[in-house]
Each structure stands twice: as C-alpha cells, then as structure tokens.
Amino acid sequence: MNCIVCVTSVPDTASVIKIGDDGKHIDETGIKWIVSPYDEYALEEALKLTEANGGEVTVVTYGPARSEAALRDCLARGAHKAIHVLGGEATLGDSFTIAKALAAAIKDQEYDLVLVGVQGVGTDNAQVGPMLAEMLNLPHVSGITSLDIDGGNLTAGREVEGGKEVVSSPLPALLTCHKGLNEPRYAALKGIMAAKRKPVDKIEVGTLGIDESAGGTYSIRSLELPPEKGAGTILQGEDDPAGAAKEVVQLLRAEAKAI
Amino acid sequence: MAGILVCIEQRNGEIRKASLQALSEAKRLAGGDLPVAAVLIGEGVTASAAGLGANGASKVFVADDANLKLYSAEGYAEAVVKAAEAFGPSAVFFSGTAMGRDLAPRVAAKLGVGALADVVALSREGETFVARRPVYSGKAFTTVDSAGTSPQVISLRPNVFELEEGGGAAEVVALDGLALSIRAVVTEFLAAEGGEIDVAEADVIVAGGRGIKGPENLGLIRDLADALGGAVGASRAIVDAGWIGHSNQVGQTGKVVSPSLYIACGISGAIQHLAGMSSSKVIVAINKDPDAPIFKVADYGIVGDLFEVIPPMIEAIKAL
Incomplete structure (x- = not known):
C-alpha cells in the first residue's frame, strides 16, 4: 500500500493575524509555520496504513523554501520520502493552480491512496x-472521520449536516481528512535524526509547466481584519447569580431581540 | 449575456433551504440583465423542478436518475457540467453545505477553472463577481475574484444570504445521455442520534468549555440549549478531553459558526475559539474569571459561577 500525502505549511493556529503592507496578505513577521493541522490526520492515516500493510509514504508540498521544515517534520514522524515543489507564494489561495502543481508532481508516482x-x-x-x-481521474471522499480498507475497496465516513454519510469506493482514490479520523503522533528524537538522511526531491514549479506569473484563477483584491466590536455589557454575578441571570435574559429579549 | 447557474441540493427529495438562499442571491445579483437557471439532481425530483421559478430560476435543468438517488461527487459533477455546457453561464453558484463544498471544486476542476469557497458577501461588476470570504477561520476577511477566468464557480455560506420568493413557474429541461461512471458512492446515511441540531446549522448555540468541570455536567449546557431550541457547542479543550464528540467543536480546526445567539459557558476564549464564533450576531459569555478573553467579544457577559447562573437563566427563559 503506497500512499501520497499532500501537506501545506500554515501559520500556527495561535497566531495573531496582522495585515501586511500590501493590504492583501498577512504580515509574516514573527509567524511560526506548522504543518496544517488537518494534514496531520492525512499523514497519520497513511503511516498507520503502511505500517499495517507495507509500502511507502511519500509526502508532497508546494511552497517556498521554508516549507521544507514541514516536509522534515513529516519525515521525522515516519514518512519515507518527500517531494518539494518550489514556489507557491504567488498562488496562495488559488486552489486550482495548487492542485495542478500537485497533480503534475504526483502523476508518475505509484500509489493506492492520495491523502490530504x-x-x-x-x-x-x-x-x-x-x-x-x-485532475488525477480518481474518485474522492472529502472530510472523512473514519476509514476501513478491505482489499481493493475502501469505506469512509464523512460528517454532513444532521448525520454521517458512509461512502464506498474502489482504490486508487483520494481522501481528504478531518478531525476525528485518528490521533496524530509527534516526532520522536530518533525520527528527527533519521529524517535528516531521508531524500527530499526538489522540483521548480516552472518545470512542471505551471507559470505562476500567469495570473491564476484567484485574485486577491484586499485583506482586512473584522470590524472591532464595541465593549459589551458585563454583569457582576458573583453575589447575586440569579439576579444577573434574569437580567441577561431580559436584555436578550428586550435589547438584543435575540430570544 | 451569459447568466448564473445555481446547483440545487435536495435530500430525500426535499430541497434544502441553503440552495434557495443561493438561488435568491443569484436572482438579486442578476437584476434584469442576466438569466438565472438552476440544476436539480436526484431521483424522482422532476416534479419539484418547476417550483424553483418561485425563487428566481427561469429554467431548471433536471438530472433525474436512479443512480443519482444518493449523492456522489462524480455523478453530480457530470450533471452540473452538462447543465453548464447547455446554459453557458458566467457563474455557477453552490450552497456552501457539506455537499456543495465537496461538489463545487470537483465541478470547477472538470470545467478547468478555479473556485471561490464559503463566500459571505457578493457583488457584481458587469459579469465579474466579487466575493468576500473569511480566512484564518474568520480572523480576517478577504475580497477576491476569479482573475478573469470563466465560468466563476462560487459556494455561498448557508444562512447568510436572504431567501426571497415571488416568481412564476420555471421551464424544465431534462438532462439526457449522462454516462454516470460513478466510483465513490454513498451507501448509507446515518442520521444523528435524537435529531440533535448540528452546530453548523443552528440559529442558537450554547457552548461549554473546561469551566463545566466534567462530562457529567454537559446536561446543564444541553438544558440551556434545549430551552432556547439550540445546539450544543464545545471548546477544543473538552473535545480533546473526550467529554463530547468532535462534531460539536467550534473554532479553528472545528466548525466556524455565525448563529444569531452564541452563549459561551466556562470558555476562556482561546484565539482559535474566538476565530470560530466571533461573527455570531449576539454573544453571551458566562465565566468566573473577569479577565477571560471571551468577555472582549461578548455583547453581554456575566462574571460568575456557571453552575449558579445557568439554572436561573433556564427558569427565566421558560417564564418568557
């Protein structure tokens, strides 16, 4: 069972977002970059599948030089090799161009599953x-929270409004992974040392036939912070919790008209 | 002039409200000069097609086939693309539901174009659609367009765009000759237990955090939610602790929500949580710690012990 896992580097979820000088992107000063948390579920599932069935995990990213840290993190957790498509800063948010670059990097690999x-x-x-x-002409299931593989078929669960869909598909297939699928492992020291010796294949995105200066399919006009909220009404409920409770219900009815 | 094609979602033959909201928005944006059509996919759905005229569609393409009874990205994408080829729209709209968010990118890739996801506001400049969408789970908002590519594939966040009615019957056009080579198929739909309201769809959310002390006290949160006809939400901390399922999690790596009323109980307000709920219309925070960050986004706050505040709140709500 060979698995391809696509990952991306993102600002740590604890980051405070500030707008950069161009008014279109975030200010990257002081940002800590991490493997996008949902990609960790994809990697963990691939590692579990190859540990159980043999085969290799190849991790792929499309991003600037700093994204190599994300690949090394995945290699340290147990991925076997990595492909780094260099570029991606001009195509932030342009899903179509990103998918095209990843498809070009993956298409000649051997795989049973692509996980993202x-x-x-x-x-x-x-x-x-x-x-x-x-683009890879694969069936897909998105947002999976459970997965079973039986021979050449998979059964995956995905949460939708009001319930769960059970989806069945032949392999090869592509799965997008959601929280609840598994508990991602951390890298151990031994893995971090081993990761330094694992191969990372570097490809300039231009050599895959992607012209990043061509304008893409997603044009960012502006980026702004949400409007600031005025100060709310704070009630002191330590001494008279029942009184504060009644008051807030009255305010919600009469002032906010929320109930 | 090209027009707007809207993909209509149904479950068990019942057309979903979010689709009608997307259709209504298409009609508003189209004004008098762009035609609006819809595409309806499923089994036995032809009878409900003409009625979509009431929400603004002048024409409805219908793919009615036993193989389309349950959703499949491949089968539904083929039908939408077929309708797009017949209609030649400048934009294809989807509702940003679980199905729409899954289907729109597959359709876009089939059409060889990009897509704008989870849009919360739209305007039109000629035949260019300009979209506002939250990024970083709502820590920021971006204004984007499709960089001159066409058709422009756009998914609209549910419960943001107003539903409008008041049109006649639509012309119904059957989509024939679909190959429907479907590999990934939905085999089963498991409804959530007890008909619990999903936080993503709820108009009122009562959420609990570490301040509830243990899973045994979730009943109190549920009672308040029940009194308001709302859903139960949760902070990441109590999901990771295993007190409640991850489908209830609100915030970055959980669900981003914007209900009419959000009541945070014993949630301090980590930045990831605030990102997921701060666009709620009215926010109430109940917390012991007067310095908890949740109070900074709250319209109404009670500094106090949630175990002493919530029971009289439930009583007061029931007395309304």
Missing part, C-alpha cells in the same frame, strides 16, 4: 483535494 487535509488552515478553501482528484 480537508482544508489548509488559513486559506480555508477545502478545494485542493477534490480538484486534485478530478
């Missing part, structure tokens, strides 16, 4: 997975 996170934390598009599946 349901979305990159930050751009929050949740589009690269299904687009990549279409």
Whole structure:
C-alpha cells in the first residue's frame, strides 16, 4: 500500500493575524509555520496504513523554501520520502493552480491512496483535494472521520449536516481528512535524526509547466481584519447569580431581540 | 449575456433551504440583465423542478436518475457540467453545505477553472463577481475574484444570504445521455442520534468549555440549549478531553459558526475559539474569571459561577 500525502505549511493556529503592507496578505513577521493541522490526520492515516500493510509514504508540498521544515517534520514522524515543489507564494489561495502543481508532481508516482487535509488552515478553501482528484481521474471522499480498507475497496465516513454519510469506493482514490479520523503522533528524537538522511526531491514549479506569473484563477483584491466590536455589557454575578441571570435574559429579549 | 447557474441540493427529495438562499442571491445579483437557471439532481425530483421559478430560476435543468438517488461527487459533477455546457453561464453558484463544498471544486476542476469557497458577501461588476470570504477561520476577511477566468464557480455560506420568493413557474429541461461512471458512492446515511441540531446549522448555540468541570455536567449546557431550541457547542479543550464528540467543536480546526445567539459557558476564549464564533450576531459569555478573553467579544457577559447562573437563566427563559 503506497500512499501520497499532500501537506501545506500554515501559520500556527495561535497566531495573531496582522495585515501586511500590501493590504492583501498577512504580515509574516514573527509567524511560526506548522504543518496544517488537518494534514496531520492525512499523514497519520497513511503511516498507520503502511505500517499495517507495507509500502511507502511519500509526502508532497508546494511552497517556498521554508516549507521544507514541514516536509522534515513529516519525515521525522515516519514518512519515507518527500517531494518539494518550489514556489507557491504567488498562488496562495488559488486552489486550482495548487492542485495542478500537485497533480503534475504526483502523476508518475505509484500509489493506492492520495491523502490530504480537508482544508489548509488559513486559506480555508477545502478545494485542493477534490480538484486534485478530478485532475488525477480518481474518485474522492472529502472530510472523512473514519476509514476501513478491505482489499481493493475502501469505506469512509464523512460528517454532513444532521448525520454521517458512509461512502464506498474502489482504490486508487483520494481522501481528504478531518478531525476525528485518528490521533496524530509527534516526532520522536530518533525520527528527527533519521529524517535528516531521508531524500527530499526538489522540483521548480516552472518545470512542471505551471507559470505562476500567469495570473491564476484567484485574485486577491484586499485583506482586512473584522470590524472591532464595541465593549459589551458585563454583569457582576458573583453575589447575586440569579439576579444577573434574569437580567441577561431580559436584555436578550428586550435589547438584543435575540430570544 | 451569459447568466448564473445555481446547483440545487435536495435530500430525500426535499430541497434544502441553503440552495434557495443561493438561488435568491443569484436572482438579486442578476437584476434584469442576466438569466438565472438552476440544476436539480436526484431521483424522482422532476416534479419539484418547476417550483424553483418561485425563487428566481427561469429554467431548471433536471438530472433525474436512479443512480443519482444518493449523492456522489462524480455523478453530480457530470450533471452540473452538462447543465453548464447547455446554459453557458458566467457563474455557477453552490450552497456552501457539506455537499456543495465537496461538489463545487470537483465541478470547477472538470470545467478547468478555479473556485471561490464559503463566500459571505457578493457583488457584481458587469459579469465579474466579487466575493468576500473569511480566512484564518474568520480572523480576517478577504475580497477576491476569479482573475478573469470563466465560468466563476462560487459556494455561498448557508444562512447568510436572504431567501426571497415571488416568481412564476420555471421551464424544465431534462438532462439526457449522462454516462454516470460513478466510483465513490454513498451507501448509507446515518442520521444523528435524537435529531440533535448540528452546530453548523443552528440559529442558537450554547457552548461549554473546561469551566463545566466534567462530562457529567454537559446536561446543564444541553438544558440551556434545549430551552432556547439550540445546539450544543464545545471548546477544543473538552473535545480533546473526550467529554463530547468532535462534531460539536467550534473554532479553528472545528466548525466556524455565525448563529444569531452564541452563549459561551466556562470558555476562556482561546484565539482559535474566538476565530470560530466571533461573527455570531449576539454573544453571551458566562465565566468566573473577569479577565477571560471571551468577555472582549461578548455583547453581554456575566462574571460568575456557571453552575449558579445557568439554572436561573433556564427558569427565566421558560417564564418568557
């Protein structure tokens, strides 16, 4: 069972977002970059599958030089090799171009499954997975929280409004992974040492036939912070909790008209 | 002029409200000069097609096939693309539901274009659609367009765009000759237990955090939610502790929500949680710690012990 796992580097979820000088992107000063949390579920599932069935995990990213840290992190957790498609700063949020670059890097690899996170934390598009599946002519299931593989078939669960869909598909297939699928492992010291010797294949995105200066399919006009909220009404409920409770219910009814 | 094609979602033949919201928004943006069509996919759905005229569609393409009874990204994408080829739209709209968010990118890739996801506001400049969408789970908002590519595939966040009615019957056009080579198929739909309301769809959310002390006290949160007809949400801390399922988690790596009323109980307000709920219309925070960050986004706050505050709140709500 060979698995391809696509990952992306994103600002740590604890980051405070500030707007950069161009008014279109975030200010990257002081940002700590991490493997996008949903991609960790994809990697963990691939590691579990290859540990149980043999085969290799190849991790792929499309990003600038700093994204190599994300690949090394995945190699340290147990991935066997990595492909780094260099570029990606001009195509932030452009799911179609990102999927095209990943598809070009993956198409000649041997794989049974392609796993990605349901979305990159930050751009929050949740589009690269299904687009990549279409480009690689694979069936896909998105946002999975459970997975069983039986021979050449898989059964995956995905949460939708009001319940869960059970989806069945032949392999090879593409899966986008959601929280609940597994508990991602951390890298151990031994893994971190071993990762330094594992191969990372570097490819300039231009050599894959992607012209990043061509304008893509996603044009950012502006980025702004949400409007600041005025100070709320704070009631002191330590001495008379029942009184504060009654008052807030009255305010919600009469003032906010929320109930 | 090209027009707007809207993909309509149904479950068991019942058309979903979020789709009608997307259709209504398409009609508003189209004004008098762009035609609006819909595409309806499923089994036995032809009878409900003409009625979509009431929400703004002048024409409805219908793919009615036993193989389309349950959702499949491949089968549904083929039908939408077929309708797009017949109609030649400048934009294809989807509702940003679990199905729409799954289907839109597959359709876009089939059409060889990108897509704008989870849009919360739209405007039109000629035939260019300009979208506002949250990024970093709502820590920021971006204004984007499709960089001159067409058709522009756009998914609209549910419960943001207003539903409008008031049109006549639509012309119904059957989509024939679909190959429907479907590999990934939904084999089963497991409804959530007890008909519990999903936080992503709820108009009122009562959420609990570490301040509830243990899973045995979730009943109190549920009672308040029940009194308001709302859903139960949770902070990441109590999901990771295993007190409640991850489908209830609100925040970055959970669900991003914007209900009419959000009541945070014993949630301090980590930045990841605030990102997921701060666009709620009215926020109430109940917390012992007057310095908890949750109070900074709250419209109404009670500094106090949630175990002493919530029971009289439930009583007061029931007395309304």
